[in-house]
Amino acid sequence: MNPIRPTIALDAPGKTHGFLRLPHSRNDSAWGSVMIPLTVIAHGDGPTALLTGGNHGDEYEGPIALQQLAWEIAPEQVSGRVIIVPYMNFPAFRAGTRVSPVDQVNLNRCFPGRADGTVTQKIAHYFNDTLVPLADIVLDFHSGGKTLDFLPYAAAHYLEDKEQQARCSAAMRAFGAPYSMMMREIDAVGMFDTAVEAQGKTFVTTELGGGGTATARTAAIAIRGARNLLRHAGILAGSAEPGDSVMLDMPGDDCFHFAQCDGLLQPLADLGDPVRAGQPLARIWPPDRTGAAPVEMRANRDGILVARHFPGLVQSGDCLAVIAIG
Amino acid sequence: MNPIRPTIALDAPGKTHGFLRLPHSRNDSAWGSVMIPLTVIAHGDGPTALLTGGNHGDEYEGPIALQQLAWEIAPEQVSGRVIIVPYMNFPAFRAGTRVSPVDQVNLNRCFPGRADGTVTQKIAHYFNDTLVPLADIVLDFHSGGKTLDFLPYAAAHYLEDKEQQARCSAAMRAFGAPYSMMMREIDAVGMFDTAVEAQGKTFVTTELGGGGTATARTAAIAIRGARNLLRHAGILAGSAEPGDSVMLDMPGDDCFHFAQCDGLLQPLADLGDPVRAGQPLARIWPPDRTGAAPVEMRANRDGILVARHFPGLVQSGDCLAVIAIG
């Protein structure tokens, strides 16, 4: 049985703030716990939305938007229920790292989790078995984290169930990010996305920037998108006002460009730039000498640059660039 | 006597690539050395320029521009000499950190260095006593590193010697960054800038972005600026073509805004935005709970936002924002 217990009732009317308490015995606290912050806003009849951030601990637009919503939304504005978890992988969020410092597990690769597993596996299991079943619509915020940078987009997946895909796609468009991406995941094993979709829920995810920071602009996209989604779901009053969004697609493996050496990265194109197949995208200079030729990386295909390696140094095997098509 | 020895002659005609070799006995190499890459391009008569990057190890526009220049400039294009050190604090550059992992020393706070000091102090001493005296003009590249982000600017200091200040200011304008900043350092003790200026040299520094990354745009500013500067100095042929640059000034301590608590940072203004005194610049949300009010930070003065804290999490005492005036 999953040992996580909420310190507040998940169905209490009004707005309540509390924690998901997960017992965690360790050297620095024999009877300690992981305390994942949680807000529930419930009022009247209507659907339930589960809004999550901090699935990876170094992505900040989601946590910012969800703190603001948990603070601003009054119960009487709601028809139904909003469950908000801004810092889903709380130990990773506190450490500012992608994966958990407790067990080195990537929360978004360990669904459906295990009730008797490591700390991160227990968190996955609790979301999968307890919170997701309560929800009609789920929004999980992502950005590039400390090592990737993205054009800001909301995303939905190509699904076998076309009715579900249509629901997800409509929700993605309602979110109203500057870009909208239809994705066919090559390897969706272990993702929260897959676990939620497998329960038939309407699911939207995002990539809203990266580098382990957030800007006023990207935070505003996240806040506005979440409000739009709640309106789209009928939980907040009014209609979503998504505005224009550029539709994108990642058609295949050749979208991804990987480094084959270590070094100093010189980008030759920036996010949003249109690129042509064969065009140089970046150079890698030797990190230990001058006077040696750089290694050049060229575009595999035409398109626009939607993601890039963020740190100034690159390691062999890193994804340097992703090209999508409009 | 400083133990650093160059593996190439500093006055050899033509273009030579080598290392500054600094013996460094340590657990993983009893008779090891730090090898700082170095290029010297010498041809004909003319002044000597010393171009440095990697003074802080997590700032990348300088290293990129200097690798490209060391690769591209042919000796016959030069009248005089260019000494290029793209990775000045080499151990920090390899580690991707601001300060050296060897001794935890900030190179840019330990000038004039010590010949019998720690590794970083020896590097400072060698630049101060050997390389800077060879130079007529010195360009030291900086950016914000992993924890700050800047509008791209070149900078010169207010100096007691007004003739020297005029030389530096002219060189700054020749660099041609989008912004140009006249700075009056509050605490210049230990800086490379101060050490170079104390020797009467023409000195330009920069802040060209930050976050521990570089973009195609900021790298291009660095490359173009360095070429402009070498033209301005008469080392490369032709005139500098700086284009337009916004002139800026940091008039006092109230430009700087410091956090007084830890938390999740929500920026409310972005780099380059004009701001008014009293306007909210950012909120800090609690990192451990929902439902608590954020701490708001307001602008001390009118101006434009020229620097900001980069990471999504903030610690008490961090500089969150810098406002300059036009």
Added chain:
Amino acid sequence: MNPIRPTIALDAPGKTHGFLRLPHSRNDSAWGSVMIPLTVIAHGDGPTALLTGGNHGDEYEGPIALQQLAWEIAPEQVSGRVIIVPYMNFPAFRAGTRVSPVDQVNLNRCFPGRADGTVTQKIAHYFNDTLVPLADIVLDFHSGGKTLDFLPYAAAHYLEDKEQQARCSAAMRAFGAPYSMMMREIDAVGMFDTAVEAQGKTFVTTELGGGGTATARTAAIAIRGARNLLRHAGILAGSAEPGDSVMLDMPGDDCFHFAQCDGLLQPLADLGDPVRAGQPLARIWPPDRTGAAPVEMRANRDGILVARHFPGLVQSGDCLAVIAIG
């Protein structure tokens, strides 16, 4: 097959000292081993007692008492056999940590263990499959470790088999600690206690202090208690002389009090103090500022304080206090 091998025979008459040798290939010893010290004292006919300490590596009354007994008990004083393992989780004991530094596993949460698992899982498996089956009575010493502090008590569990419970309870009373606790574990999964009891053995455990220290007083309780237990089992001659003991019970989840913020802990009641429901037990002061109100924690119920958080700093989720009833 479990790779642990004892270096001495487990059934040799007389007193022999040796090791449980567990092969452990690792970076600093390709063909290394974990060597868990072990004493066997066997003489004449009678039952077998298994005495263990160091299940958690930062609890010291058990190791002290068992070293002294292994040193002092002469074979001719024994009718039957005493198997003594003072440092059960030996790598944790050497490191002075609750869980093993080798695999970060809590030995007392991984029973019945795995023969092909990590180092700690192999230790659990060897006790479960080899040593416990040899024993009629098992005494496992615990204290609070570095992060908890307890009133000194021996304990037995409420069990489904009431005859077994009566045996355990009688042994607990024979131990003769100042306090005696009947426990109904909420979550006994993976505990050594549960594994031993599942084999029908008579089992006693203790909590004899804490903080990662031992005092002359608590060490004496441990030594006297172990001797009493061996007399009670008929292995040492004479009768147990338990003296007075206060009987205690932990009736439910509201015995436990958890922190919901980080900070500096100011205790307002000490171990053994009688408390009333609603009475302030502790304050938590902010760790980063003065002038802010402390968070106060009040007692959930009447009773006496039997356990407390030990370190001066507290983390959100830590158990601050446990109240038992007489």
Added chain:
Amino acid sequence: MNPIRPTIALDAPGKTHGFLRLPHSRNDSAWGSVMIPLTVIAHGDGPTALLTGGNHGDEYEGPIALQQLAWEIAPEQVSGRVIIVPYMNFPAFRAGTRVSPVDQVNLNRCFPGRADGTVTQKIAHYFNDTLVPLADIVLDFHSGGKTLDFLPYAAAHYLEDKEQQARCSAAMRAFGAPYSMMMREIDAVGMFDTAVEAQGKTFVTTELGGGGTATARTAAIAIRGARNLLRHAGILAGSAEPGDSVMLDMPGDDCFHFAQCDGLLQPLADLGDPVRAGQPLARIWPPDRTGAAPVEMRANRDGILVARHFPGLVQSGDCLAVIAIG
């Protein structure tokens, strides 16, 4: 010039809370600061008391008492000024360590500090040059920290200036701890005590427990003692009510008992116990085997046990016990 700046005026009337801000450039914050919390309570005419805790970061009675006093004392209760710094070595306090995690420096061994030194040396220098000169009386709280445990005492030093010694001794007695110790430091170089006394101030220090914890009892001694001292100084109204206190003295080097091997420590006497020369105080058992004789440590002299090694494991060279005389 010392770079520390208070964020509040040190002479503002009323009660103000703020920080000593010390700029600290580092990998995780290029323009970061150490923020040492500070409270100033000033009202009417009278002397200035400087009250400090957290000189060592793992000693908690002082921080607790000073947080409570900063919270409770109203300006109108004061005649003169109280400057309260509960977490003097703030980085060490946050880390829960004796010495600073920033530079590994023991604050209490680096006085008078250096304005251009490491973080801890700058803190020492600021206290020495700025805060202590403002004070008439200084109280610096200590306890044993994570590795020692003490009988609770206030202390004064034998000084060359007998008038100053009489002032200090009177203040110590006014504090009213259960024990009072006159100390002749063998090696007082670098201590805050010495730096304060060298400025002719009235100085009291304490040892109020240890082990890295505080109890309700020891925290109460600290709070009551600090109030007594402020009354004694005439800053708070009323007279000190010290109650009974046992007077103690540490007459020489033979008070201290050091281990000459590593192992598991079995104490044979507890704090406050009277001991006789030659009496066994502790045994050290081998940490890696059973069946080997323990090493026994005997008392060098008659007296009472006033301090002891706290952790259950001991390292060669550790101080195991201190005996004082009444």
Added chain:
Amino acid sequence: MNPIRPTIALDAPGKTHGFLRLPHSRNDSAWGSVMIPLTVIAHGDGPTALLTGGNHGDEYEGPIALQQLAWEIAPEQVSGRVIIVPYMNFPAFRAGTRVSPVDQVNLNRCFPGRADGTVTQKIAHYFNDTLVPLADIVLDFHSGGKTLDFLPYAAAHYLEDKEQQARCSAAMRAFGAPYSMMMREIDAVGMFDTAVEAQGKTFVTTELGGGGTATARTAAIAIRGARNLLRHAGILAGSAEPGDSVMLDMPGDDCFHFAQCDGLLQPLADLGDPVRAGQPLARIWPPDRTGAAPVEMRANRDGILVARHFPGLVQSGDCLAVIAIG
């Protein structure tokens, strides 16, 4: 499905160099990969040989020999195919450690691996399921690594299938190391050897020195041995020229000698020395004092010393010496 993908075709004619790319999401590269270098040389008809080094990351004769072969062998010299992986556990090789720094797993104890396991388990699975099935003969290089030192030998195992054993033994003799060892593994669970042999392949392994170094002599043995093996398999032209080799056997558990205490190791016999049962092989001196008797370790049996503990310090449980018979 195993996520590893080769960047080159495994059956392309000619000589191609590339990588086995294993996606590895982690804090310092969200979309990073492990890049294991690989060379395939294919030409004409003939068997396939798989040559591997770096199974343990601190053993160097294999990597050196395989780099040289990948560099020197021309496609036209080959009849069949040679697949060369010099750095099998690439993360361990880069770190210079026996086990992987990524997951602390010993590659040679985790076969047949798991497609959905940790990084090292995925590598094992890819070799087991993809590369070994392609091979007729497999040569896996080992040496003693940083903590053991061996006489240089090639080895084959006693197998149930005597025809396969004869093939392996013939290949071992063709290798032509100075010594040749027939081994009966006590515990072969999880070894690459076992996994290869279970697929009916001809398999040879080696121990060619140790200490985390290689010499000109041991590297030459490795290079010559690998060429001999390829000739023996008919992949390179000509016959193997093994020269003389001393045949050895490890007949039982008493070949191994384990330390029972920590200390400073004084060897009394060197590799290759003949020894007699009862002869002192080494002394262990206390690491913390002088004037105490050393512990002496004596030979369990007659034979010659074929392996020894390498570091100057020894830990209890380390294997100090292995004696084989001629």
Added chain:
Amino acid sequence: MNPIRPTIALDAPGKTHGFLRLPHSRNDSAWGSVMIPLTVIAHGDGPTALLTGGNHGDEYEGPIALQQLAWEIAPEQVSGRVIIVPYMNFPAFRAGTRVSPVDQVNLNRCFPGRADGTVTQKIAHYFNDTLVPLADIVLDFHSGGKTLDFLPYAAAHYLEDKEQQARCSAAMRAFGAPYSMMMREIDAVGMFDTAVEAQGKTFVTTELGGGGTATARTAAIAIRGARNLLRHAGILAGSAEPGDSVMLDMPGDDCFHFAQCDGLLQPLADLGDPVRAGQPLARIWPPDRTGAAPVEMRANRDGILVARHFPGLVQSGDCLAVIAIG
């Protein structure tokens, strides 16, 4: 004043074993000490020899030889005094590292030390100011440590005082290592050698192997050499029996060969091999790919190989080889 105190008298007749106790306050022991083992053997009239090992903590021939001598030499065999310190930099010796884990200081580069410095500086100061002045002759054992390997030699320095040089050279020859080296140190600043020679003492040092191990052969050289030296000094009876020794010289900076890239080291010559100028000594293969040419390092001069880089991986700047002349 240096805080180190011996626990035994340095002039007591007979043989006494004890410690140099150096108080060292730290997080894990507030009143802890470093305990450096020490043996004094004094009897009759005669000179004083100071014998030291463990100056670097990963060199083992010296510690082994000195433990054996401290154990074996009986007082009545001595005319004069022998002071033996086998583990001079005790914290480094326990950690198995070249430099101290306490302060990262290389003991052999910090003489004459500081009484108020770091732990290692205090040790240097105590030897310089207290122990060396007591001695007539000093023998300091070295080997290559974990990262270098040497032909076994004793060494003396070219000194300005030719009489002293003759004394040292005679003592070196009396030691009787297989090789004897006359050295002219390029940079002798901070070495124990220099400090001892500056006091006019007869001084011998050694390099007896390396790699962080010792063999039966190299340990025997050390033991025999130390006994020879004591006989040569007239402290032990009889004459030194040095046997044959090859005389060597390192004539200049071109003896040393440094790497200019990272990689996998393939040695092409072994210790003791005669080499010719221009002959390849080693290759460095890329650590991250196959199919790229190795970097070759050639001999600067004729001679024999007397030292080499030990680990299988090499870093840019490491000393790969040293060639001496006969």
